[in-house]
Amino acid sequence: MKQGSQKFMKQGNRKWKTAVACGACAVLGAGLIGCGAPQQAAAKATHAPVTITLGGWTSSPVEATLMAKELTYFEKAYPWIHVNYRPISGNYEAVLKTRFVAGDAPDVIYVNNGGQSSSFMKNGDLMPLNKYIKASHFPLQDFFPGALNLFRYHGNVYGIPKDQSPLxxxxxxxxxxxxxxxxxxxxxxxxxxxxxxxxxxxxxxxxxxxxxxxxxxxxxxxxxxxxxxxxxxxxxxxxxxxxxxxxxxxxxxxxxxxxxxxxxxxxxxxxxxxxxxxxxxxxxxxxxxxxxxxxxxxxxxxxxxxxxxxxxxxxxTFPVAYGITRDSTNPQASWDLIRYLTSRQGMTKWMNLGLALPSRKSLLALPYYKQHPVLKGLLTDLPRSIPWTFPAxxxxxxxxxxxxxxxxxxxxxxxxxxxxxxxxxxxxxxxxxxx
Amino acid sequence: MAGIESAGSASLPAFPKGNAFRRRARRELGVGYLFTLPSVLLLFLFTLGPALYSLYLSFFSWSLLNHMHFVGWQNFVQLFQMPLFWISVRNSVVFALVVVPTQTVIALLLAAILNQNLPARGFFRLAFFFPAVSSSAVISIIFMWIYNKFGLLNGFLSVFGIVGPDWLGNPSFALSSIMLLNIWTTSGYFMVVFLAGLQAIPAELYEAAAIDGADRWKSFARITVPLLSPSTFFIVVMGIVGTLQMFDQSFIMSQGTGGPLNSTTTVVLLIYQFIFSYGQVGYGAAATVLLFLLILLVTLATNWWFKRKLDYL
Missing domain, CATH: 3.40.190.10 (Periplasmic binding protein-like II)
Structure with a gap:
């Protein structure tokens, strides 16, 4: 078992759940994405239908169901993109590696904190997202820099943090x-x-x-x-x-x-x-x-x-990101999904489920956290926490x-x-x- | 890993010289190959192919994700200097040394008892065989609860005023706990093998021995045990191969870590970790080759030893 995830399997496998559910919620808010809207309208007319797969970990059928439901919202907003949701149960990163070897990794994956993600970035198993970020004017300033840095390697961004949680x-x-x-x-x-x-x-x-x-x-x-x-x-x-x-x-x-x-x-x-x-x-x-x-x-x-x-x-703190694998044949559609799930509005919906804490600074002020004072300790720790990882x-x-x-x-x-x-x-x- | 495969090699019958015969022989040869082709293909694809590939990989450095490069004997050299490798070898060998004799003796005794006309014999045969047909993963998880600090075993021990340890969390007990589980699951299966062997022993031998004045213990020791040698040979060899390749129970019960403190790291678990967790495919492949050699040598030795004993039959 790989390190980062293994830790959590034993120590807090709920985190996995959290992370899964996280993505789901973000989808809810997708329709609200402002910057993407005009391009979508144009794309609708020109884009041929594509299918992409999303792989992640999950430890409970509830999250899987939730995520699948959220993806239907995404498909409504991007009708030419069909998402096959294929969660990997159990030994996530070990299974993922075998998929990489076989050349059929999912288009979009969860990128965990820890040693394997460093290897994935170092070995070029993930696609640099720079040009997509630039082309769609996706602002990165709102993300916690530490969380974002975890998924940067040699100046390239390989993952957009979806959520995190401090200890x-x-x-x-x-x-x-x-x-x-x-x-x-x-x-x-x-x-x-x-x-x-x-x-x-x-x-x-x-x-x-x-x-x-x-x-x-x-x-x-x-x-x-x-x-x-x-x-x-x-x-x-x-x-x-x-x-x-x-x-x-x-x-x-x-x-x-x-x-x-x-x-x-x-x-x-x-x-x-x-x-x-x-x-x-x-x-x-x-x-x-x-x-x-x-x-x-x-x-x-x-x-x-x-x-x-x-x-x-x-x-x-333990941030998790969405990344695009090098095998993806539809990186643009994959990016559309990531952008949708990690947008401010998307993440807001996601955070309102209370399963994880945001990777966006602005979301610390969500009304949800006023209604749930028990999370105050975690929210206090979040800005000063050290994103945890190791090199390859x-x-x-x-x-x-x-x-x-x-x-x-x-x-x-x-x-x-x-x-x-x-x-x-x-x-x-x-x-x-x-x- | 597959068990031992014995492929009978059939040589062509010697045909008389002559073109007609030779053509026919050649045609039959072709048809023969055609018929065996599916099995041969599967054998190469899923058994021999991967085995040869792991031999090939043992000379390379590869993380599954990067480009592999040739390193010669380096993987073997590194492995021999690695304390963790020797710990895993020790764990696997100790495991085999304890489990194989114990399960063989228990299986023999169970078979001998259940071969008699006892009430509810069928029920007991089923009960002892049951673990062998259940999923190893499910049984491992059930035993994790039995071995829990507040589990069934410690509850039982507390009746006698014994405070039991955290069986799987304590490095001194973890491997023994898995041995116990393994003996429990395999004894029933081997019992059935012994039962089949027992059926083949002619009743006259026991009658003759009884007439000569042998008691039950003597006829068990002098007739049953020696005449069961072919079954015993099968059971010991399968036991050695199975125990030296033990992976699933360690993997599940230590949650993939081989812990606590590497006390349940078997060679195959280490191979898995090298290849799929640590990104050191070369070490894993080299360890696979060494494990193959170990099993081969031990099996040959067992074979040689039993051959001598089987000869007098």
């Missing part, structure tokens, strides 16, 4: 009250103290439950003033004092017994443990909100921004090695410094090999 702190207000804690933590010290008070191993309850995967601890490194890689992603930077401070804080929560891995309470990911009321807190993204509402409606929850570290208040060739390191090293540190079989040193060494080896 924030979900907490159980009832558990907090019972433990005599007045407000959710705002600093690391409060996080540790609250986790300690919430923990009661006798009833299998822990302060914080998250997996050992790197998107659950990297934010602590940044908050301590450190980083995983330099911004240009040419160096590993896990060998700094700040990185060690952040990583040690995360590991020590587990070493002291105030945090636990999901399996400890029979859960497969942190969000599930939180839903089962085995965890007082969990670091998660927006995808946990619909999951809790559907699967654990009795679990009370609140969301606050990631507690502030010794240096910064930062967190990670990092799949194994990010999906397996980093998790293993962190697990060893949590089990006490390795010191945090040793674990970081091993990751640093492996990462540098990949960078030197130039793969």
């Amino acid at each position: 924030s702190l979900f907490y159980n207000p009832v558990m907090f009250r019972k433990a005599g804690i007045k407000s959710p933590p705002a600093t690391w010290a409060q996080l540790a103290a609250d986790a300690r008070r919430l923990t009661d191993p006798k009833v299998h309850r822990y302060g914080l439950i998250n997996s050992a995967q790197e998107p659950r601890w990297a934010e602590f490194l940044y908050e301590a003033g450190g980083s995983v890689m330099n911004p240009a992603m040419t160096q590993m930077t896990l060998n700094t004092k700040a990185a060690l401070q952040g990583f040690s804080f995360f590991v020590n929560l587990y070493r002291k017994g105030w945090a636990a891995l999901p399996g400890t309470v029979g859960a497969s990911w942190g969000g599930q443990a939180f839903g089962m009321q085995r965890a007082g807190m969990v670091l998660s993204g927006n995808w946990l909100v619909p999951f809790l509402e559907q699967t654990y409606p009795k679990t009370p929850f609140g969301v606050v921004p990631m507690p502030k570290g010794p240096k910064n208040a930062e967190t990670l 060739g990092f799949s194994q390191l990010s999906s397996t090695t980093m998790t293993n090293e962190t697990t060893l540190a949590i089990m006490g079989k390795e010191s945090p410094a040793q674990a970081l040193a091993n990751m640093q060494k492996d990462g540098m080896a990949i960078l030197h090999s130039g793969s």
Whole structure:
């Protein structure tokens, strides 16, 4: 399984749902696209009918149905384009790779954050969108620059961000009250103290439950003033004092017994443990909100921004984009679909479903968010969050090695410094090999 | 990967010299090839072709998406220096060493018991065979719940005051848990093979042994076990091939990671990860070739060992 998506399969497969549903909503708003309208009228007369395919991930039939419905709206606005919606279930990026090899990848795909998308861009599996962006005067200023940059390579744009979600702190207000804690933590010290008070191993309850995967601890490194890689992603930077401070804080929560891995309470990911009321807190993204509402409606929850570290208040975010594959025989129609789904109006409709957060800055002010104050923590974290990705060739390191090293540190079989040193060494080896 | 295929090689009957005969022989040869063509094509397309292609790929560096280039023995050299590869070999070998003897003995005992005139014999035969016909993926998922920290197994253990671990989340127990599942699913299938073998043992032998004063245990050890050697040979070879190629249960139960801490990374799971997750097709192909050699050698050794034993029959 590839890294980015694999993480989410385990940690928050709801995110996938979110992302799928996301596209769907955007379609609703398509009829409103202003700039495209005149060209459409002209095109209607001249365009021969074309069929394009849209591939993405989905983990629930509900989202697939929703997306299919939304595409009918697109087809009404662009009657000469027929969209075959072909979601890929399970191992999305692995399946996608085999489609690339076979030369029959879908025209439009979801491009995930993480190692495979870097490979796709590097190997030319995605089409540069520059000329389409230019020709249709599609403004990019409104997109969060970080999210957009994730899908840029050597000056070309390979994907238009459809949605994203940052990691924030979900907490159980009832558990907090019972433990005599007045407000959710705002600093690391409060996080540790609250986790300690919430923990009661006798009833299998822990302060914080998250997996050992790197998107659950990297934010602590940044908050301590450190980083995983330099911004240009040419160096590993896990060998700094700040990185060690952040990583040690995360590991020590587990070493002291105030945090636990999901399996400890029979859960497969942190969000599930939180839903089962085995965890007082969990670091998660927006995808946990619909999951809790559907699967654990009795679990009370609140969301606050990631507690502030010794240096910064930062967190990670996971943008997903639409891209056009190199095999597409109808790039223009594919672009029409992407433009439709990611337009301001399209994205607005999509966001109103509450499944993901916008990749457009202007949409932070949507009335929907005033009506849903529980999302405030996530919205606060969004502008200051770091879009998470790795360069090409990092799949194994990010999906397996980093998790293993962190697990060893949590089990006490390795010191945090040793674990970081091993990751640093492996990462540098990949960078030197130039793969 | 396909199992062992034995293709019988039929040589042409020696025809007397003469043009008429030779023409006929040639025609028959042509017809013969024509009839086998579909099977031969399928064999080349889906079995031999991919096998040869993976041999070819083992000398190249390729990520599936970039241009492949020749690297000679480099993939093998890298693989031999890679701790993860040796971990996967160790996992697969340990898995085979535990599972093959255990499932063979259990299958034999079950078959021996169910070969007698017991009440509800049919029901038990069905019950033991059932796992073999169910989907491995479904069974793996059911067992994930049984092995859950708060699952059925730990619930059972808690009756005796034992606090069970998180079976699949604990590196010390994860592989053993999969072994247990694998033994459970395959024993029933091999039981049926043994049952078929048991039917072929003439009843007179047991009668004669009884007259000579052999008790049940003696006739089991001296008649049943030796005369079942052909079945045992089949079961051991299939068991070795199957266990060394174990992938699905590890893949599902570790959610594709081979974790925790690589404790369930088998060679085939690693091959899958190399090729489809890590973009290192060359390593995956090289590991495939090495796994092929390992299975070939072990099977030849088993063959040789059983041949000696089978000879006295």
